[in-house]
Amino acid sequence: MLLDPWTLWLVVLVVGMLLAGSMLFVWLLTPEETALIYWAAFTGFLVAGVSAGMARGLIPDFVSIELGNAAILFAYGVMWCGLRRFDRRRPCLGYAFVAPVLWIALCQLPAFGESVGNRVMLISALIGVLVTLSLVQARRGWVVPSQPRLAVFVLLVVVLVLNLARIPLASTQVSDNQLVIFTHPRNAIIGLVAIGITIFLNCALVLLVRERAELIHRSAARRDELTGLLNRRGFAELATLCCMGAGPISLMLLDLDHFKQVNDRFGHATGDRVLVAFAQALRLNLRQADIVARIGGEEFAVLLPGATETAALQAAERIRSGFQSTINELGEEALHCSCSIGVAHTPLPPVEVDTMARARLEMLQRRADGALYEAKSNGRNRVAVAPFSLVH
Template structure:
């Protein structure tokens, strides 16, 4: 040990500082994640494992240098490298777990971006995505397609009279009732507020009216009004046939259906009308 120079001591001091920095960083990462929920634990665990492994490697390097300078054998260093070999596959498994969590989180975020959080129905973006597949299938099968716009009647009175919590309950109940009443293959979406859109593949506007009447009746029967048994939750609807199974024709049909919806409102509400 007497042969160790100032450079040797500088090297060891730097190794010691690196080891301390790694341990401090690992503790900081662990403390940062304390009390937090979610999938970020995998990233924190990976960072801690990496930092501790780096600290161990730094200590092993320093130990190896000391024993080399002192002319000693290094059985302890061999055991350390054996332990490192065991840690590597564990680190790989942890990395795979992190990647799976990241992919699952990405899928959840993508689904959330396409769905309305209150009702669970597709939002505008989700509706456009699902409709694209339905229109392509209708084009292949050469069947008609109709689009309907639906709106809860006097919904503003619910929000103003009984509060937004009551309004949210009505929206959720209406969405559930419509889902149960529509046909398999129909696509229902919440477009905003109390307004919904419904795509009906295989039906023209006249043929779609019985489906809309069934949906309308389901809402009236299944959704309780916050004002009590004397009040009813109802909806009005307008429907139009797509000229062709295309996005452009869908936009035109939705505009026509919206006009028919307002005609249904003007005619007394709680009814479905086809576009003129």
């Protein structure tokens, strides 16, 4: 063997420190993504914990055993916090201290303090719990297709399996009640696997951040600058994807009544405030899964995946009445503005190709446009529903 286990673990430490530094460097380039700080801390504490383990016999046992392994446990807790932060959830950093404190407390018991094998099984189980939390968060935040997130998920599964495998194999890592993972040649493969996982996991996390940056950049081209809603292009792309799915779909086309008169009488600044207020009324009265867009000057569209005709009609009425309340809050006593809404619904089964999905969306838009024309013709400030038809 060219490299002994101790040398391989030393390489792991060097690689880990370089990766932690590179993660901080990426954060300096993208300071808005604070999850990178958590992931840099993950690698740093992992390196500190492994360093303490390698120095066993050269430093006090309390430092190498209790504090060293506590640092490793804290590292995995910080990994979980970083994934939560990346998915825009509260990091809950305080919970990352639970496993390290529990480890130190249990090590004071003779059953663990005097048995290396029992300690190996205990820390493997605790790491397994923390990695499982990271897996749950990685899966929970997986709302769009993402190859980097898939890579992170798979690597975490590998870490979980390897750590749990240490429990039945604890006896192979102990000799005369001494840990031999850093010294015995048969454990050299563990060092090689650790190097690979450390490199690939950090790369996958950086790619996850890069993917989000690219999505945000592409999203900016699909957003209306004034209201923050999707523009016509963004709506067409997302709505077409939804029309390929199973289940019912409803579509609203919405138009502000006499909006030109608002601009002429009160000025374009007030007109912009009205548009922003209407966008806010849409957000407050729709689900997070609904696709909302400003497709023209005072024209808006909403696609409601999975919504029945009754549910879509109820949502449209909420928007109409909610907009009236929002207008009253603008403080312009003479300002009167309402909206007309056309609703179309289809219970058609899913389609398999993009062209068929676009045809379904166009059919819904034609019917909703007809219903909107009906609402305008009947006095405005009302909701009209298009009768269902299989004719495109």
